[in-house]
Amino acid sequence: MGQKILLEKAHVPGIRTYEVYRREGGYRSVEKALKSMTPDEVVEEVKTSGLRGRGGAGFPTGMKWSFIDKKSGKPRHLVCNADESEPGTFKDRYLMEFIPHILIEGMITSSYALGCNLSYIYIRGEYMWVFRILENAIKEAYAAGWLGKNILGTGYDLDLHVHCGAGAYICGEETALIESLEGKRGNPRIKPPFPAVSGLWANPTVVNNVESIAAVPWIVNNTGAEYAKIGIGRSTGTKLISASGHCKNPGVYEIDLGLSVDEFMNSDEYLGGMMDDRPLKALVPGGSSVPILPANLIFKTAEGNDRLMTYESLSEGGFASGSMLGSGGFIVYNDTTCIVRNTWNFSRFYHHESCGQCSPCREGTGWMEKVLHRIEHGHGREEDIELLWDIQRKIEGNTICPLGDAAAWPVAAAIRHFRDEFEFHVRYPEKIKNRDHFVAEPWEKVKHMVAKEVV
Amino acid sequence: MEISNVHQEINFTEALLNRIAELISHYPEDKRKAALLPVLHEVQDAHNNWLSIPLQDKVAEMLEIQPIEVYEVVSFYTMFNQKPIGKYMFEFCRTSCCAVRGAEDLMDYTCNKLGVQEGEVTPDGMFQVVGVECLGACGYAPMMQLGDYYKEHLTKEKVDAIIDDCRAGKIDLHKQAITE
Numbered sequence: 001m002g003q004k005i006l007l008e009k010a011h012v013p014g015i016r017t018y019e020v021y022r023r024e025g026g027y028r029s030v031e032k033a034l035k036s037m038t039p040d041e042v043v044e045e046v047k048t049s050g051l052r053g054r055g056g057a058g059f060p061t062g063m064k065w066s067f068i069d070k071k072s073g074k075p076r077h078l079v080c081n082a083d084e085s086e087p088g089t090f091k092d093r094y095l096m097e098f099i100p101h102i103l104i105e106g107m108i109t110s111s112y113a114l115g116c117n118l119s120y121i122y123i124r125g126e127y128m129w130v131f132r133i134l135e136n137a138i139k140e141a142y143a144a145g146w147l148g149k150n151i152l153g154t155g156y157d158l159d160l161h162v163h164c165g166a167g168a169y170i171c172g173e174e175t176a177l178i179e180s181l182e183g184k185r186g187n188p189r190i191k192p193p194f195p196a197v198s199g200l201w202a203n204p205t206v207v208n209n210v211e212s213i214a215a216v217p218w219i220v221n222n223t224g225a226e227y228a229k230i231g232i233g234r235s236t237g238t239k240l241i242s243a244s245g246h247c248k249n250p251g252v253y254e255i256d257l258g259l260s261v262d263e264f265m266n267s268d269e270y271l272g273g274m275m276d277d278r279p280l281k282a283l284v285p286g287g288s289s290v291p292i293l294p295a296n297l298i299f300k301t302a303e304g305n306d307r308l309m310t311y312e313s314l315s316e317g318g319f320a321s322g323s324m325l326g327s328g329g330f331i332v333y334n335d336t337t338c339i340v341r342n343t344w345n346f347s348r349f350y351h352h353e354s355c356g357q358c359s360p361c362r363e364g365t366g367w368m369e370k371v372l373h374r375i376e377h378g379h380g381r382e383e384d385i386e387l388l389w390d391i392q393r394k395i396e397g398n399t400i401c402p403l404g405d406a407a408a409w410p411v412a413a414a415i416r417h418f419r420d421e422f423e424f425h426v427r428y429p430e431k432i433k434n435r436d437h438f439v440a441e442p443w444e445k446v447k448h449m450v451a452k453e454v455v
Numbered sequence: 456m457e458i459s460n461v462h463q464e465i466n467f468t469e470a471l472l473n474r475i476a477e478l479i480s481h482y483p484e485d486k487r488k489a490a491l492l493p494v495l496h497e498v499q500d501a502h503n504n505w506l507s508i509p510l511q512d513k514v515a516e517m518l519e520i521q522p523i524e525v526y527e528v529v530s531f532y533t534m535f536n537q538k539p540i541g542k543y544m545f546e547f548c549r550t551s552c553c554a555v556r557g558a559e560d561l562m563d564y565t566c567n568k569l570g571v572q573e574g575e576v577t578p579d580g581m582f583q584v585v586g587v588e589c590l591g592a593c594g595y596a597p598m599m600q601l602g603d604y605y606k607e608h609l610t611k612e613k614v615d616a617i618i619d620d621c622r623a624g625k626i627d628l629h630k631q632a633i634t635e
Contacts, residue, residue: 087550087589118483125496125534126590128603128629161481166492166532169588183491183524185531201486244552244593251594288551288589329593331552345551349588355531 002256003230005218005238006211010098016133018140021101027146029109029217034154037220042113046216048224050236055081055172055209056287056327058311062224067196068114069204077205078116080107080213081177082123085169087288087349088329091240092210094252096123096130099214100137104160106213108146109220111158114206118159121210122177125166134162169353173401174207175199176355187357188401211240232258235310239325245332246280248272261285261307261314262299264330271332278334282417285314286326288346289406291413292339293323319413338432339421343414344372350407361404364395368411375422378429385422389415461539463507471501475517487518491528494518495535500629504544505536533587541576541583543621543628546600549586552593561597562586565614581621602628 014020021027033042047062068076080103084092096103103121111119123131138160141147149157163181165171171180175189178200199205215237219227228236235257241264244250249272255264264270265280274280283298284290299307302321307313315322333342351365368391371384392408399405415422425432467475474497475490482489491514498514499506506514506529515522529535547553547562562584566573569582576583592598595607604626606617620626 084591085589088552088593090591090593090595093591124591125492125532126600128496129605132603163481163489164493164496166496166528167534168532180492181489182486183488183518183520183528185527201483242594244596245555250596331593333555337555342551342555345549345554349550352588 002254002259003238004254005227005230006095006102006214006240007099007252007254009102010094015099016097016101016137018101018137018144021099022144026101026217027105027108029220030105030112030146031152033109033112033220034152034156039113039115042109042220045219045224046113049215049219049227050224050231050234051212051215051219051227052235052311053209054211054215054239054328056086056289056324058325061208061212064196064208065110065114065206067194068206069197070115072197072204074203075118076114076116077200077203078107078111078114078119078213079174079177079181079200079205079207080119080121080210081172081174081207082121082127082210083165083169083172083177084127084210084327085124085172085353086327086329087346088244088284088331089242089287089327090244091242091252091328093127093130094242095210095214095240096127096134100134101141102214102217103134103210104137104141104146106216107160108141108151108158110206110208110213110216111160112156113216116206117157119161120181120200121160121162122171122181123162123164124171125164128164131162131164138162168355169349170355170401170403173403176401177207178205185355187355188403190400230256232308232310233312235312235325239309239328241309241328241330243271243330243332246275246278246334246337247332248275255309257310259309260299261309264309265299265332271330274332274334276334278336280332281335281337282333282339284323284329284331284333284410285309286324287329288331288349289402289409290324290326291319291322291409292417293413294417297321297417319409320416323413338376339414339418340372340376340425343411344369344376346410347372347407350403354403354407358399358401358404360395360398361407364391364404365407367391368395368407372411375425376432378425378432380422380426380429382426384426385415385419461507463502463505463510463539465502465507465510465513467498467513468501471497479518488520488524491518491520491525492532495525495529499535503539503542504628505539539576539580542581543601543626544583544585545617546585546587546590548588548590548592548596548598548600550589550593552589553596553598556596558597561609561611561614564611565618568614568618582618601626604628 051061052058168186170176171186176186180186195205301316311325314325347369351369354361354365356362392411395404396408478493479490511525515525597609598607
């Protein structure tokens with residue numbers, strides 16, 4: 001059984017309310033930080049913890065905090081990125097919906113560490129009921145004196161508000177999020193300057209994921225050194241994993257980093273194995289933007305090591321045979337899943353969500369979707385697979401923000417690991433007339449048709 | 456930019472004006488534009504879930520910004536509707552995690568039951584079925600958004616019940632403050 005840091009109190013009745021949250025020990029980190037620590041000491045604790053950004057990039061949070069410009073004399077801002085929109089990822093919603101005060105407590109302590117007097121939580125517009133929950137929790141925190149002027153009589157002032165987006169995945173990218181928060185279209189900004197120097201209204205700004213900020217109260221209460229004892233190597237602490245697809249027990253789980261993929265996938269404490277006991281075909285371990293792994297690379301790396309739920313182990317082998325921990329969006333696919341259809345589905349998503357600012361992304365995502373659509377619908381051409389490979393390479397690394405990479409990687413990984421399935425679609429279009437074709441004819445039964453031709 | 460020529464009754468009630476004032480107060484005095492997205496949500500909710508050009512102009516006036524600054528935002532974000540929509544818009548998530556758990560079949564079922572193609576509004580203006588990209592409910596698939604609500608772990612029977620509830624006027628599309 002792993003340690004619970006974020007979800008320890010999740011099942012306490014009424015924990016959504018201030019009264020119960022406070023009774024269960026909530027807001028202690030604010031008291032401790034404001035009354036007995038300097039802002040720099042809080043930053044040092046977070047650095048010591050080894051906490052890495054939980055939104056997907058995995059950049060060390062304490063180091064990110066230390067980049068904030070303190071010399072400009074401008075107001076500073078902390079913005080919580082709650083624009084959770086990556087397919088497969090729904091962990092932040094769970095935290096905000098059931099334990100909203102843990103995020104507010106983390107925002108206050110983190111804002112104090114960064115010297116911010118005005119902070120925001122930017123939440124995706126579709127989570128409107130969660131927006132209302134947060135609004136209410138913030139009102140409770142104001143009423144109890146944890147927000148506003150002269151908090152706890154320490155002379156520290158902080159205003160905190162929740163701001164809703166309106167349905168654009170790109171706003172999860174930190175500079176697009178800032179643009180959106182300023183009331184504009186969510187077009188990412190060219191970096192540098194980084195938000196730590198010029199962010200919200202050109203003021204120094206730190207943008208952190210919900211889960212990262214929610215971990216700060218525990219770190220301040222228990223020390224960064226204690227947090228660093230959890231996990232393995234540079235993957236310290238716990239991580240929320242949101243599981244979906246063809247597993248028995250989809251949902252949100254808090255795990256110690258370092259748990260084996262096998263145990264997470266198959267033990268009753270977590271996913272409980274495959275739905276309907278069908279064979280596992282593939283897995284996306286960190287949200288739709290990370291490379292898909294075929295069954296033979298899920299539990300063991302290409303080097304034969306046990307695959308662990310860590311930043312390092314999941315990426316072992318690079319993209320040739322590895323993937324990424326990403327946001328922890330763990331999507332499980334059984335043998336009935338058509339990889340071509342699934343790749344087309346992801347491409348449709350990225351095409352729809354491209355902000356259109358960069359030509360390679362604007363044009364390339366649509367082109368990939370179009371080619372994948374015709375392959376999936378029985379009109380593919382032999383050269384289409386190479387064409388797809390070529391397009392994704394031309395997108396990757398050639399856009400202002402990482403959405404281009406996120407669109408390219410799933411296509412590259414699908415071709416790399418499931419090329420024969422793409423070839424099957426092109427050569428035997430009569431067998432792919434409906435969306436459930438692999439339910440009628442599981443891939444294991446038909447893949448020999450491609451192999452024979454190759455021979 | 457999509458422009459509808461359907462007339463829209465504009466009505467800023469006192470409650471709506473108070474809410475807008477509250478939202479504007481969340482941003483520095485000289486940064487009123489930042490309130491644009493939250494304000495548009497409130498205004499749209501209060502005006503049958505769509506934003507005509509005159510209504511967008513009114514929002515621009517209230518926030519002391521140019522109308523084009525509102526148009527470019529409304530046309531960028533998928534949650535803002537530029538023409539009238541069905542009273543009950545069933546927004547089915549069709550991205551991978553929902554798709555592999557049967558979302559596409561369920562969407563077909565709903566369309567057939569209501570006698571519409573994807574995107575169409577029923578003749579009585581009551582229902583519309585659309586496919587949307589990831590709604591962040593992957594572990595609770597298949598699902599759909601209906602107003603401010605998520606309807607999850609859907610089955611054909613649950614869809615039938617939701618349609619019946621809509622017809623009976625039992626569905627409140629916009630959620631009030633949640634306190635417990």
